[in-house]
Amino acid sequence: MTRILYVDDEPGMLEIVKTFLEGTGDCTVETVLSAEDALRIIQEKEFDVVVSDYVMPGMTGIDLLKTLRQKGDDTPFIVFTGRGREEVVIEALNSGADFYLKKGGDLRSQLAELRNLINFSREKGRAVRALRESEKKFRNLVELAKDGIVVVQDAKIKYLNAQMANMVGYTIEEVFATDPRKLIPPEELPKLIDFYSRFGSSEKIPSEFETVILHKSGKKVPVVVSAARIDYEERPAEFFIVRDITDRKKSEEMHARVFSLLEAVFESTNDGFLVVDRQGRTIKFNRRFLELWKIPDSYASMIADERLELIKDQLKDPEGFATKVKSLLYRNPAAETFDILEFKDGRVFERYSRPLMIGDEIAGRIWSFRDVTGRKKLEEEIHRSAELYRAIFENTGTATILVEEDMTIVLANEEFERLSGFSKEEIEGKIKWTQFASEKDRPRMMEYHRLRGIDPKAAPRKFEFKFVDRNGKAHDILSTVGMVPGTKLSVASYNDISELRKAQSLLREEKEEQELLLDSIDTMVWYAADPETYGKVNRAFADFLGLKKEDLWGKKLYEVRPPREAEECIRSNRAAFESGRPVETFEQLTNFNGRKRLLWVKKIPKLGPDGRTNYLVCSANDITDLKLVENALRLANRKLYILGSVIRHDILNQLTLLGGYAEMLKNHITDEKGAGILNKMRHASERIERILKSQSEYEKMGTKEPEWIYVEKILKKAAEDIGLEGISLEVDLEGLEILADPLVGRVFYNLLHNSIVHGKKVSLIRVYARMIDKGMAIVYEDDGIGIPKNLKSAIFELSGRGAHGLHFAREILSLTDMTIEETGEEGKGARFEIFVPEGNYRFLSK
Incomplete structure (x- = not known):
C-alpha cells in the first residue's frame, strides 16, 4: 500500500486528487493545506511519495522541498502546480524534485499521469533506499573486517580501513591519497611491481602472494595479499585485502626450531634408532644405529631382505630375531616389546620396539637398541660378590642384612628370616628395612641412615628400636650397623632383646592400662568436630605430625597443616558430613620432618537422632612404603x-x-x-x-595393572583372529566395559576356540549381558552339542578336556574377582556365564 502526502491550499483540489488516487485501492492519501502542516506531519509519519503545489500562502512547495532535502529526507517529491514557467521547473528539479507536473487541461488525464509518476517515484525511492542500506552494510563490513583493506587508484591510496591503518601504524588521514609504495620495503618493490604489471592482463597470476609491509616504526610486518580489479567511484581501481601473518610466521619458526632440536637429540642419543614403515621399508635411522650394528652407510640403499640378513647374521639366534621382526610388522603391529639380543661376538643389546603412530593410525615401527654389554658384565661381578657376602652372612649367629643406599634389603640370612617371618625370596631386592621399623623409630633410624651415608661416624653404631615382624609382633632389637668400605652398602645385625625388655614392659603396661585403645594401635586415628576442626587424636597421628595430642584438640586444620593439604582434608570431611556416609580416600600428609607421605584415610560419620552428622571418626594408614x-x-x-x-x-x-x-x-x-x-x-x-x-x-597374567576393557572390541578381535567361517556371531553388550587384566581377550578367544573345536555343529554364537544380584553376568552361548554334565567342572581344570585354555581363562578372570561357570544343557549347546562384581563394570552409553 503506497502512502502519499498531498499538500495544496485548495481544499477542493485536495478532495478531488484524494478521491481519484484512493479509487484504485492500492494507496492511501493524507492531505494538508500548507507546507508548514506538511513538515509537522512528516516528523510523525513516513510517506512513500510527497505531492505538493508550488504557490501557497507562507512557505512555497519548493521551500518545503528544500527544507526536506536539507534535513536529509530523500522521500520522492512531485511538484504539481498551475505555474509552468521554465525558471520554476528548473528550480524545482535543481532543488531535488523527482518530477514536475503542470495543472490545466483534461483533469482526468492529468490525474492518471500523476498516478503513473507516483508509482514510478515510489519504486525509484525504494530502490534508492535499498542501495543506500546495502552501501551502509558493506561499509560496516569493511570497517569491521579483521583484515586490512586498501583501494588504490591512479597510484594513490583512495581508501583504507581502520585495520589496515592499525597494521602500518599510521592514521587513515596520514596515508590517504599517498603513494602506496611508502608502505613497501625497497627489497619487496620488484615483486610488487611485477605483480602489478601483470595485474589485469590475460596472464594468469596467483590469487594471493606473501610479502612484507613497513610499519611506521620501521618494523617489517609479514602479510598475505589478495587483489582484484574493481570500479571505485565509477573509475577502475585495484582492491587489496591484506592479512597480518606475524603469528603464523612465529609458529612456523618455532616448529622449525623444535624440529631442529628433535633432530639433534635423535642424532646425539647413545641409543641406536631405526624407523620403518608397515612394509619394513626404512624411513629413518641415526648414526648410532649404524655404529652399534657395524653396518655401512649404504644401508639406506639396500633392499629390506639385504638389511635383515646383514643384521641377523651377527646374532646367536638369527632366525628368532627375523621371526619376531616379521611378527611385529605383519601380525602384531600394535604390540610394544622389550627383549635382549645376544651377539656372536659377546655383545649384549637391549631392544625396545613400539608402533609408529600418525594420529590414530599405525604407520610403521620404531626400534631402539642399547649396548648393555658392560652393564651385564658388572652385574655378573656383583652377583659373585653377593654370593661371597651371603656365605659370610649365613655363618653368623645373629639376624643380618645387607642394605642398599635406598634402604632396600639385598641380602638376608636365615636368622633374619626367622626374626621377620618372611622368606629370603620375599625379602631380597623387594623390601626396605623401614618396613620392619616401628612408626616411632622409623624417622630416627632413617635419619641415622642418611647421616651414615655422609659420614659413618655421624650416626650411632649401636642403638635400640622396635622391630615389627610379619605377624605384627614387635621385638626389642639392639642393632649394630656399619658401612661396607668403598661402597654405599651398609651391614646391620639385629639382636633380639625382647625377653630382656619384657619385665620392664609389663610394669609399663600396668601404668598405661587406662590409656585409650586408640593409643595402642599404629593406625592414625582422629575425630573431626566439624569439617575444619580436630577433636581428639591418637598417638600415632600426633607422632606423625610431630605434635602433642593435647596440642591438636580444637585446632583448625589450617593451623596445623599446609594450606593445600588442609583444603583437601576439609573437602573430604565436608563430603562425609553432608552425605552422612563413610568416605574412603587417599590424602597427602606432611609428617613432622617435612616428608610428604601417602595415607589411605577412612572417615566414618557419627549420626545423631535427627540423622545429622555430629562428628567424624577418621583413621589413616601410611601406605607410602607399600607403594x-x-x-x-x-x-x-x-x-x-x-x-x-x-x-x-x-x-x-x-x-x-x-x-x-x-x-x-x-x-x-x-x-x-x-x-x-x-x-x-x-x-x-x-x-x-x-x-x-x-x-x-x-x-603374563597379573604383570600389568587392570584396565577398563571395551568388551565388544576384544570379542570381535578374538573372532577375527580365530576365523568364524560359517558361524554367525551376535553381540548385545550396550557399550559394556569391564575392569580386567589386559589378557582378558584370551578368555573370549578360548571360548570361541572351545565352540569351534568341541561344539561339532555350531552355527550361531550369542554374547550378551544381564544384570544379576550383586553384579552382572556376561553370557556366552552356542548352538553346538553342549557339554556333558560330568565334564562341566573338569573343563576348567588344567588336565580337563579343554586342555589349559578354559583353566587359563578362569585364572585371568579371577585376577579381578570375576568367575566363570558352564550352565548349558547337553545337546542344546554350551553356555558360559562370567560373573562381574559391582564396581568392575560400566556402560559407556550411560
Missing part, C-alpha cells in the same frame, strides 16, 4: 618373566632336537613294540611343549 614395595615387586616380576622366557626358549629348542632324533630313530625301528614306545615319546614331548606354552601365558 614403593608394590613398584619393586612389579619390577621383580618383569625380571622373572624375562628369565622364564629365556629358559622356556632353551627347553623348546631341546624338544625340537628330541623330535628330530625321534624322527631319525623311527627309520631304524621295525618292530611294533619299539614303534609304540617311540610314539609315546613323541606324544610326551608334545605334551611338554604344550605345558611350556601354557606356562608362557601364565607368566
Whole structure:
C-alpha cells in the first residue's frame, strides 16, 4: 500500500486528487493545506511519495522541498502546480524534485499521469533506499573486517580501513591519497611491481602472494595479499585485502626450531634408532644405529631382505630375531616389546620396539637398541660378590642384612628370616628395612641412615628400636650397623632383646592400662568436630605430625597443616558430613620432618537422632612404603618373566632336537613294540611343549595393572583372529566395559576356540549381558552339542578336556574377582556365564 502526502491550499483540489488516487485501492492519501502542516506531519509519519503545489500562502512547495532535502529526507517529491514557467521547473528539479507536473487541461488525464509518476517515484525511492542500506552494510563490513583493506587508484591510496591503518601504524588521514609504495620495503618493490604489471592482463597470476609491509616504526610486518580489479567511484581501481601473518610466521619458526632440536637429540642419543614403515621399508635411522650394528652407510640403499640378513647374521639366534621382526610388522603391529639380543661376538643389546603412530593410525615401527654389554658384565661381578657376602652372612649367629643406599634389603640370612617371618625370596631386592621399623623409630633410624651415608661416624653404631615382624609382633632389637668400605652398602645385625625388655614392659603396661585403645594401635586415628576442626587424636597421628595430642584438640586444620593439604582434608570431611556416609580416600600428609607421605584415610560419620552428622571418626594408614614395595615387586616380576622366557626358549629348542632324533630313530625301528614306545615319546614331548606354552601365558597374567576393557572390541578381535567361517556371531553388550587384566581377550578367544573345536555343529554364537544380584553376568552361548554334565567342572581344570585354555581363562578372570561357570544343557549347546562384581563394570552409553 503506497502512502502519499498531498499538500495544496485548495481544499477542493485536495478532495478531488484524494478521491481519484484512493479509487484504485492500492494507496492511501493524507492531505494538508500548507507546507508548514506538511513538515509537522512528516516528523510523525513516513510517506512513500510527497505531492505538493508550488504557490501557497507562507512557505512555497519548493521551500518545503528544500527544507526536506536539507534535513536529509530523500522521500520522492512531485511538484504539481498551475505555474509552468521554465525558471520554476528548473528550480524545482535543481532543488531535488523527482518530477514536475503542470495543472490545466483534461483533469482526468492529468490525474492518471500523476498516478503513473507516483508509482514510478515510489519504486525509484525504494530502490534508492535499498542501495543506500546495502552501501551502509558493506561499509560496516569493511570497517569491521579483521583484515586490512586498501583501494588504490591512479597510484594513490583512495581508501583504507581502520585495520589496515592499525597494521602500518599510521592514521587513515596520514596515508590517504599517498603513494602506496611508502608502505613497501625497497627489497619487496620488484615483486610488487611485477605483480602489478601483470595485474589485469590475460596472464594468469596467483590469487594471493606473501610479502612484507613497513610499519611506521620501521618494523617489517609479514602479510598475505589478495587483489582484484574493481570500479571505485565509477573509475577502475585495484582492491587489496591484506592479512597480518606475524603469528603464523612465529609458529612456523618455532616448529622449525623444535624440529631442529628433535633432530639433534635423535642424532646425539647413545641409543641406536631405526624407523620403518608397515612394509619394513626404512624411513629413518641415526648414526648410532649404524655404529652399534657395524653396518655401512649404504644401508639406506639396500633392499629390506639385504638389511635383515646383514643384521641377523651377527646374532646367536638369527632366525628368532627375523621371526619376531616379521611378527611385529605383519601380525602384531600394535604390540610394544622389550627383549635382549645376544651377539656372536659377546655383545649384549637391549631392544625396545613400539608402533609408529600418525594420529590414530599405525604407520610403521620404531626400534631402539642399547649396548648393555658392560652393564651385564658388572652385574655378573656383583652377583659373585653377593654370593661371597651371603656365605659370610649365613655363618653368623645373629639376624643380618645387607642394605642398599635406598634402604632396600639385598641380602638376608636365615636368622633374619626367622626374626621377620618372611622368606629370603620375599625379602631380597623387594623390601626396605623401614618396613620392619616401628612408626616411632622409623624417622630416627632413617635419619641415622642418611647421616651414615655422609659420614659413618655421624650416626650411632649401636642403638635400640622396635622391630615389627610379619605377624605384627614387635621385638626389642639392639642393632649394630656399619658401612661396607668403598661402597654405599651398609651391614646391620639385629639382636633380639625382647625377653630382656619384657619385665620392664609389663610394669609399663600396668601404668598405661587406662590409656585409650586408640593409643595402642599404629593406625592414625582422629575425630573431626566439624569439617575444619580436630577433636581428639591418637598417638600415632600426633607422632606423625610431630605434635602433642593435647596440642591438636580444637585446632583448625589450617593451623596445623599446609594450606593445600588442609583444603583437601576439609573437602573430604565436608563430603562425609553432608552425605552422612563413610568416605574412603587417599590424602597427602606432611609428617613432622617435612616428608610428604601417602595415607589411605577412612572417615566414618557419627549420626545423631535427627540423622545429622555430629562428628567424624577418621583413621589413616601410611601406605607410602607399600607403594614403593608394590613398584619393586612389579619390577621383580618383569625380571622373572624375562628369565622364564629365556629358559622356556632353551627347553623348546631341546624338544625340537628330541623330535628330530625321534624322527631319525623311527627309520631304524621295525618292530611294533619299539614303534609304540617311540610314539609315546613323541606324544610326551608334545605334551611338554604344550605345558611350556601354557606356562608362557601364565607368566603374563597379573604383570600389568587392570584396565577398563571395551568388551565388544576384544570379542570381535578374538573372532577375527580365530576365523568364524560359517558361524554367525551376535553381540548385545550396550557399550559394556569391564575392569580386567589386559589378557582378558584370551578368555573370549578360548571360548570361541572351545565352540569351534568341541561344539561339532555350531552355527550361531550369542554374547550378551544381564544384570544379576550383586553384579552382572556376561553370557556366552552356542548352538553346538553342549557339554556333558560330568565334564562341566573338569573343563576348567588344567588336565580337563579343554586342555589349559578354559583353566587359563578362569585364572585371568579371577585376577579381578570375576568367575566363570558352564550352565548349558547337553545337546542344546554350551553356555558360559562370567560373573562381574559391582564396581568392575560400566556402560559407556550411560
